[in-house]
Amino acid sequence: MKQTITNDGVGKWVTRQYDVEKAAGTLQYTDDLRFGPELLHAKAARSTIAHGEIVSIDVSEAMKVPGVVKVILGDQFVHRFGLYLHDRTPLAVGKVRYVGEPIALVVAETEEAAEEGALKVKAKYKELTPIFDPVKEATDNSILVHPELESYEHVPFIVPQPGTNLANWFRIRRGDVEKAFEESEYVVEEAVNCPQIAHGFLEPHCCICKEDPATGYLTIWTAAQSVFATREIIAAGLGYPLNKIRVIAPPIGGGFGGKAGMTIEALCLAGAMDPDVKGRPVKLHISREEVMLTSWVRQGYVARIKMGIDKDGKILGMKNTFYFDTGVSAEYGANPVRSAGYTSTGCYYVPNVWTDSYAVYTNKPFGGAYRGFGLPELMGVMETIIDIAAHKIGMDPVEFRLKNILEPGLKTCTGMPMHNHALPKIIEKVVDKVGIQKKEEPRRPGWKRGKGLALAIKAPAKPADASSSAIVKVLGDGTVEILAATMDMGQGTYTSFAQMASEELGIPVKKIRCIYPDTNSHPYDWQTVASRSCWAMGMAVKRAAADAREQIISLYAQYWQVPPESIVIEHGIVKCRSAGKAEPLDERIQNGFKMPDGYYHGGPIIGTGSFVPPDVIYPDNETGQSPKSVVHFTVGAVGIDVEVDPATGCVEVNRVSSGYDVGKAISPMNVRGQIEGGTVQGISAGLMEGMYYDEKGRLLTPDFTDYKIATIKDIPEEIDSFWEETPEELSPYGNRGVGEHSMISPAPAIGNALFNALGVRIHTYPFSRERVYKAVQMSKTGEEDLWDYPYVQEQNYKKAKKEWF
Amino acid sequence: MPKQPINVVLNGKPVTLEVEPRTTLLRALREFGVTSVKRGCEEGECGTCTVLLDGKLQKSCMVLAVEAEGRKVVTSEGLLGPDGELHPVQKAFVEEGAIQCGFCTPGMVLAAVDLLNRHPDPTDEQIKEGLSGNLCRCTGYVSIIRAVHKAAAMLKERR
Numbered sequence: 001m002k003q004t005i006t007n008d009g010v011g012k013w014v015t016r017q018y019d020v021e022k023a024a025g026t027l028q029y030t031d032d033l034r035f036g037p038e039l040l041h042a043k044a045a046r047s048t049i050a051h052g053e054i055v056s057i058d059v060s061e062a063m064k065v066p067g068v069v070k071v072i073l074g075d076q077f078v079h080r081f082g083l084y085l086h087d088r089t090p091l092a093v094g095k096v097r098y099v100g101e102p103i104a105l106v107v108a109e110t111e112e113a114a115e116e117g118a119l120k121v122k123a124k125y126k127e128l129t130p131i132f133d134p135v136k137e138a139t140d141n142s143i144l145v146h147p148e149l150e151s152y153e154h155v156p157f158i159v160p161q162p163g164t165n166l167a168n169w170f171r172i173r174r175g176d177v178e179k180a181f182e183e184s185e186y187v188v189e190e191a192v193n194c195p196q197i198a199h200g201f202l203e204p205h206c207c208i209c210k211e212d213p214a215t216g217y218l219t220i221w222t223a224a225q226s227v228f229a230t231r232e233i234i235a236a237g238l239g240y241p242l243n244k245i246r247v248i249a250p251p252i253g254g255g256f257g258g259k260a261g262m263t264i265e266a267l268c269l270a271g272a273m274d275p276d277v278k279g280r281p282v283k284l285h286i287s288r289e290e291v292m293l294t295s296w297v298r299q300g301y302v303a304r305i306k307m308g309i310d311k312d313g314k315i316l317g318m319k320n321t322f323y324f325d326t327g328v329s330a331e332y333g334a335n336p337v338r339s340a341g342y343t344s345t346g347c348y349y350v351p352n353v354w355t356d357s358y359a360v361y362t363n364k365p366f367g368g369a370y371r372g373f374g375l376p377e378l379m380g381v382m383e384t385i386i387d388i389a390a391h392k393i394g395m396d397p398v399e400f401r402l403k404n405i406l407e408p409g410l411k412t413c414t415g416m417p418m419h420n421h422a423l424p425k426i427i428e429k430v431v432d433k434v435g436i437q438k439k440e441e442p443r444r445p446g447w448k449r450g451k452g453l454a455l456a457i458k459a460p461a462k463p464a465d466a467s468s469s470a471i472v473k474v475l476g477d478g479t480v481e482i483l484a485a486t487m488d489m490g491q492g493t494y495t496s497f498a499q500m501a502s503e504e505l506g507i508p509v510k511k512i513r514c515i516y517p518d519t520n521s522h523p524y525d526w527q528t529v530a531s532r533s534c535w536a537m538g539m540a541v542k543r544a545a546a547d548a549r550e551q552i553i554s555l556y557a558q559y560w561q562v563p564p565e566s567i568v569i570e571h572g573i574v575k576c577r578s579a580g581k582a583e584p585l586d587e588r589i590q591n592g593f594k595m596p597d598g599y600y601h602g603g604p605i606i607g608t609g610s611f612v613p614p615d616v617i618y619p620d621n622e623t624g625q626s627p628k629s630v631v632h633f634t635v636g637a638v639g640i641d642v643e644v645d646p647a648t649g650c651v652e653v654n655r656v657s658s659g660y661d662v663g664k665a666i667s668p669m670n671v672r673g674q675i676e677g678g679t680v681q682g683i684s685a686g687l688m689e690g691m692y693y694d695e696k697g698r699l700l701t702p703d704f705t706d707y708k709i710a711t712i713k714d715i716p717e718e719i720d721s722f723w724e725e726t727p728e729e730l731s732p733y734g735n736r737g738v739g740e741h742s743m744i745s746p747a748p749a750i751g752n753a754l755f756n757a758l759g760v761r762i763h764t765y766p767f768s769r770e771r772v773y774k775a776v777q778m779s780k781t782g783e784e785d786l787w788d789y790p791y792v793q794e795q796n797y798k799k800a801k802k803e804w805f
Numbered sequence: 806m807p808k809q810p811i812n813v814v815l816n817g818k819p820v821t822l823e824v825e826p827r828t829t830l831l832r833a834l835r836e837f838g839v840t841s842v843k844r845g846c847e848e849g850e851c852g853t854c855t856v857l858l859d860g861k862l863q864k865s866c867m868v869l870a871v872e873a874e875g876r877k878v879v880t881s882e883g884l885l886g887p888d889g890e891l892h893p894v895q896k897a898f899v900e901e902g903a904i905q906c907g908f909c910t911p912g913m914v915l916a917a918v919d920l921l922n923r924h925p926d927p928t929d930e931q932i933k934e935g936l937s938g939n940l941c942r943c944t945g946y947v948s949i950i951r952a953v954h955k956a957a958a959m960l961k962e963r964r
């Protein structure tokens with residue numbers, strides 16, 4: 001029998017933790033912490049060329065700026081860092097590999113002096129030819145971004161190819177695709193490309209580092225998603241023991257993957273650990289332009305899918321080739337490449353599969369984690385080509401999808417059987433809500449209207465043994481503190497954890513608080529990424545809260561001399577109806593109970609819980625096969641109704657409907673928030689976002705003027721978000737992740753809607769006005785396919801395209 | 806560079822800020838300890854640094870501190886009641902789930918206050934116009950629009 005009663009447990013609409021201080025403006029983010037006059041400020045001087053050997057760096061003028069304390073160069077801090085592949089140094093050593101790479105760190109008494117000093121650092125380079133085109137550089141090895149690739153350490157599930165620009169090569173080999181194509185009635189082969197895009201979180205990266213000069217202990221305050229991963233990466237890079245590094249993460253102003261792993265901390269440490277600086281805290285806050293130029297981006301990609309389909313519309317075989325533009329570093333970006341690879345048949349059952357997913361180094365900012373982690377990329381291609389294929393074989397795209405859907409029990413491309421899900425029901429709802437199969441008159445006179453559908457799927461992408469642990473402390477007045485090192489960066493996890501603890505403890509949510517992460521106080525958690533926290537950390541929180549509850553109940557059972565089963569905790573009051581007892585949780589929970597035997601028992605209640613997924617097996621590096629490659633998948637669908645202004649190429653979204661099978665909505669307010677926010681982020685990416693470079697690799701979109709993200713004026717007229725709840729077997733409450741999923745499919749859904757409106761297939765993201773305008777013009781001449789190449793090396797691409805087809 | 810004192814009325818209280826001629830109002834406020842004004846871009850694009858300057862919306866990264874001499878500055882903390890209770894706009898943001906990471910929120914709240922001063926009963930279009938200078942990357946704005954409507958209703962009740 002359940003022994004707790006609460007009004008705001010799992011599944012209830014409750015307001016969110018920390019929103020009061022966020023609304024008031026009193027919540028302190030990293031940049032808001034104050035360190036007094038001891039604080040020094042750092043600013044990086046950055047490379048102005050994309051590829052070259054450093055001949056000399058002159059810091060003499062920078063040192064003359066009043067207030068400048070020290071200028072640190074790469075050869076004074078040679079450490080290689082990386083999550084999956086150690087290919088990154090915080091400061092360029094000997095060579096620069098992209099425009100914006102830090103070449104020197106100026107440390108000064110004020111931020112202004114550091115900024116001034118950085119402008120005065122002068123470098124001379126011997127220029128090398130830069131490379132930008134992932135398709136070309138995947139096979140042409142005449143110029144290498146990392147000739148030293150062989151010497152870099154990496155985890156076993158990442159497969160770099162030394163002597164090439166391939167930082168990772170993920171493969172699926174199942175069945176016989178060539179035979180499947182021969183037996184097919186139709187073979188469809190198409191490609192799609194997309195430039196790099198930026199996270200656009202509003203809080204720029206910021207950190208403060210300090211070394212204790214006596215012991216070497218490091219303290220790092222940082223806007224990071226994952227304190228423990230940051231600590232591990234730094235410890236490995238420096239050769240430090242873990243317990244000599246303390247990482248504290250204040251609230252962060254949005255992450256979306258862009259603050260996962262390690263970002264600017266090592267660069268800041270180059271200042272804080274300098275012999276002339278150490279002992280004083282050093283702060284590194286990077287400007288918006290630097291964020292755009294030199295932090296993670298979502299990788300650009302060029303992807304091709306060949307599909308063999310039988311006469312009834314069943315997909316028999318699929319051959320996928322994905323080139324991801326990982327930029328200068330793949331330390332994190334190697335893994336979305338893998339994530340796209342092991343989900344490379346999307347939401348469909350395909351018996352014969354051949355996939356090559358490559359991470360290709362180029363002289364551009366580095367690719368990393370971004371909401372969706374390889375799946376917006378994959379589904380950006382898949383859902384486009386599925387739509388093309390349906391039209392080519394003369395079948396309704398909805399019917400074609402349903403015919404090939406990955407039903408429970410069927411095997412994913414890695415050979416793992418699919419679990420239960422409500423995808424067909426979600427599709428049906430979306431199709432109905434948006435009227436996908438109905439042609440409607442445009443709302444705006446003279447405009448063209450179209451509807452499109454795209455499906456979504458994603459598993460948490462992480463090491464097989466990514467673990468979590470939590471501590472639940474019941475305090476001496478019946479309030480609760482949860483130590484779970486998940487970062488609530490806005491997604492609302494702390495509210496979910498509080499609701500879980502409320503469910504398990506029978507204590508109202510308003511008495512429960514989650515504490516922001518600190519490696520010194522919190523128990524271990526792998527990372528806040530992959531939409532894994534409510535699931536994996538949720539397991540730990542649930543276990544910890546249940547542990548605390550059992551301790552409380554057994555103490556009261558002894559105290560009242562009643563059977564433990566007769567005790568209930570109701571809204572923070574411990575009750576035993578049969579014995580007529582009811583007492584609020586009070587200081588005895590902390591100080592112990594004087595028991596009938598005359599002795600004190602108990603003491604502070606501390607519940608603990610740990611979790612590691614028990615049964616994930618890495619896909620085989622040669623074939624990609626595994627009986628259980630991932631823990632589970634969250635699936636969903638997006639239907640969209642758009643209108644195009646033929647005069648300008650402007651696209652307006654009339655209506656969007658997005659539904660996901662979340663297993664169980666722990667915190668409905670946050671589930672809705674994640675779906676709404678991700679849908680708009682996905683529409684923004686689909687319609688306007690792309691990072692562009694000139695022929696020398698200089699970023700042309702370094703700010704929100706040139707890199708546009710959706711404003712409030714760019715949102716759809718109607719956003720409908722819903723979810724289904726098919727419970728997950730191994731899960732705290734049946735729940736699965738949903739944070740990233742809403743970002744996956746709005747963009748391809750728009751592409752399909754535009755095809756529906758114009759009869760022209762745009763193969764290049766984003767669907768910017770100029771591109772859509774071009775499509776409108778093409779529709780007049782009967783042309784059907786619009787291709788643009790996102791890179792300046794158009795010529796190379798044209799050649800590559802010829803070789804491809 | 807030498808600093809000079811400037812006098813402003815900050816959230817109702819006269820204060821003196823020590824600033825260099827090149828210091829923006831944003832940096833001056835933050836140095837003074839008012840950290841609800843956030844620096845999301847320092848180039849006038851994001852709105853996280855929004856304040857009310859003499860009752861008008863202003864991106865504080867786009868004015869020099871010396872230009873604020875003798876003027877009234879209101880930040881999000883300045884909207885709180887005497888006992889720290891949230892302003893109806895702030896309250897509506899909390900209740901409608903219009904906050905995620907919260908980095909845009911102080912600026913967004915001020916933009917909403919300014920909008921509701923001008924349009925006590927705003928249409929969706931007016932809300933979109935009024936908040937179009939403030940970016941939010943998290944919420945997709947839908948919940949923010951809900952919150953502004955709710956705040957309008959709450960303020961009407963209070964009047």
Ligand code: FES
Nearest residue numbers: 847850851852866
């Ligand atoms: S910081 Fe002022 S507008 Fe962005």
Ligand code: FES
Nearest residue numbers: 906909941942943
């Ligand atoms: S809540 Fe994060 S930017 Fe608005």
